[in-house]
Amino acid sequence: MDEELLEPEEPRLSQDQRVELGLGALVCGVVFVLLAMLAFIIKEAWPSFAHNGLHWFGTGGNVDTEIQSIFTSGDLNQTPQFLIHAWPLIWSTILTTGGAVVISFVCSLFVAVFMVEFAPGPLKLLLEPVIRLLASVPSVIYGLIGVLVVVPFIGNDLISRSDKASMTPVIQLSGSSLLAAVLILTIMISPIMIAIFAEGLRSVPRGWLEGSLALGINRWRTFWKIAVLTARPALIAGTVLATARAVGESVMLSMISGTVGFAPNPADGLVFLFEPSRGLAPTILHNTDELSSPPMKHTLFAIAAVLLVSSAALSLFGWATKQPMKRYFNVGGTAA
């Protein structure tokens, strides 16, 4: 009783304050877990980066044999090896992501413009659920269709026998190729872009468009010159978020793009599109059984750190570009 009297001016927390504190603690906890995740992954990845320096990202040697010797060096009580030049994996990720993002940017822009402005009513109503369904099809289903339909088609019908013969000394062309990976990745990331583009295009004030129309400019020009230019933040945000998704895609690519750590060479001409490769994310999936070897574990975590940092940076950038648009165009009655 006396103890209570010693601090009388300390009021008991009201229910409101307790709720606020509880929610605040929950939020801090989640943030803490995620930052701990970042720290742990980088800590596990550090030995691989420390041994290789910037050569980690460079070329040289065969990536697959390097990974193999990293794995075995952990097994036999030898000195652990960390030598890896991951450029073929990085190059594969850049090629598949870049190809898919460029194609799907053009397609998504046209589809979003069409969906928001030019499609007749029933088609407009149809397109939205279609896009949403396309976005929610699991990547393993895309992979299954790719490996059972697209890859055999490319392998049997598109690659000529002479192409196969000419590439045999370097690599086997079976249909698991850059082309298949880019095509299916395009279908996977377009819905993300279309949804964000369309949201941006819809939030352009109607008065601006009507002003342009009143000057006698046709609907197509008006929409491209006014709405599309105004929605630039949405275009950037959508592209960046879709890129982050493409960089992190592992399952579909591991089924379709091939399993060799080979860097497709644009100097090969058109055959280049038919060459197999393996990106960073599929490499992790490909080697998960070998995590028991400590140097291998550090190497895989290094790949994971590269993926996490690049995709997190991309999605933060996309989120930041979306902010000004929200401030200016959200004319609806939302609470601040």
Next chain:
Amino acid sequence: MSTPTLSGQPDPIQPVPPVDSGPTRLGASDSSASWRWTDRVGLAFAWFLGLLFCAITAAIVIFLLVQGIRFLRPSLIYTNPKVGYTQGETGGFLDPLIGTFIVAGIAIGIAGPVGVGIAVWLSEYGRPAGLARVVESTVEMLAGAPSVVLGLFGLLLFQSSTLGFLSQTDNHVVFGKSFFAAGTILSLVALPLVVSAVREGLQAIPNHVREASYAVGKSKSATIRRVLLPAARPSVITGNMLGIGHVIGDTAIILLLLGDTQTLQGVGHLPGLSTLRGTGSTLTSYIFDNAPTGDLNQPNKAYAAAFVLLLIIVSLNVIVDVFGRRSKELLWT
């Protein structure tokens, strides 16, 4: 615009003017016949791409439907995977189907409440502002994190000896692969979706609703619990359904954290708990293993499972659609 009240201030209870719901077409009389040919080519290209996307979606759905009808037998759904040499001997996918539901249940059981909590905090409290910005960007970072990376982090987490009781241990070596592990990490996949949907729903509720609740003497926490969350229920349901859709469709985390055994392999003796501590598979990992690139290579089984998976995804989509429309119908005027 607003009628002056006694104090001369604009009436605060003035209903928000109806929002321009969806763009109306600009002058429909503007026929494209008068346009320059480049514009007409552009419009034709837009038509072509719009129809192409519908066609691709239809092709995927119809292709899987045909394959599903060809290969799906009712017996596949109620028999367990078995070891065998031909596609006739290897049984069905009852266990993967159960595994899918268990994983989705655990993941959404964690991500639902936590996500709603974060969304409420962000939308209704959000103090100090610096912390709110950190939270927002962290959730955004999580939304962009590749699921393989989350899976690797999960292995790191659940192979630590303190969390060993959640999975199989053998001579103090923690296996780290179980339904607990997979479900917990998958909740990170669903979390950003739940947060953004609920937050949007809460922000769409105009301030006069909150003020009315305070005016009848409700405290802030009671307002949130009794007024705001019920009003935002369609968004809560939408967010959870979107989260479940992503959880069910995820493959990388399952491959890394569920042990990839075809049947449910319990650990320990307590029924229920032993399954959760044990390993198993889901429809996605079943498809992955049965694809020609996987270990089992039985495309017919993979097609049948893919069809079932697509059916689940489509029905979740329909639910999202229904509740999405319902939340739009709540016009706060």
